[in-house]
Amino acid sequence: MNSSGKYDFKQFQEELAALDRKAAETRPATPVPSPAPAPAAPKRRGRPPKVDPLAAARVEFEALRLRHGLTVADVVSWFPAEEGIAYLQGLIAASEPKPRRRRKADPPADGSDEG
Numbered sequence: 001m002n003s004s005g006k007y008d009f010k011q012f013q014e015e016l017a018a019l020d021r022k023a024a025e026t027r028p029a030t031p032v033p034s035p036a037p038a039p040a041a042p043k044r045r046g047r048p049p050k051v052d053p054l055a056a057a058r059v060e061f062e063a064l065r066l067r068h069g070l071t072v073a074d075v076v077s078w079f080p081a082e083e084g085i086a087y088l089q090g091l092i093a094a095s096e097p098k099p100r101r102r103r104k105a106d107p108p109a110d111g112s113d114e115g
Helices: 009-026 055-067 072-077 081-095
Strands: none
Touching: 009 055, 072 081
């Protein structure tokens, strides 16, 4: 724990980096294939797409979680209860299918109020 008494993300990253260094010392280095570059996207018109400011952090965190074989319980236990709950809620929301939108009933063609 740090001096504030809370376990923060920076400390979490430092401990994972230490684990990486320890693992790298015990096994020979193997080259990691770089991902293929994404094809150029066509230019968009209209409103710019919504940008998630935490998207890069989420991708990096997920890569760390997969690299070290951490379970959800491991990840949740590293953070304060509120953040762990928020993480679990995000996982649950991402796994549930989105509700289907209902089509509104068409009004009758003869103009009467009966449906």
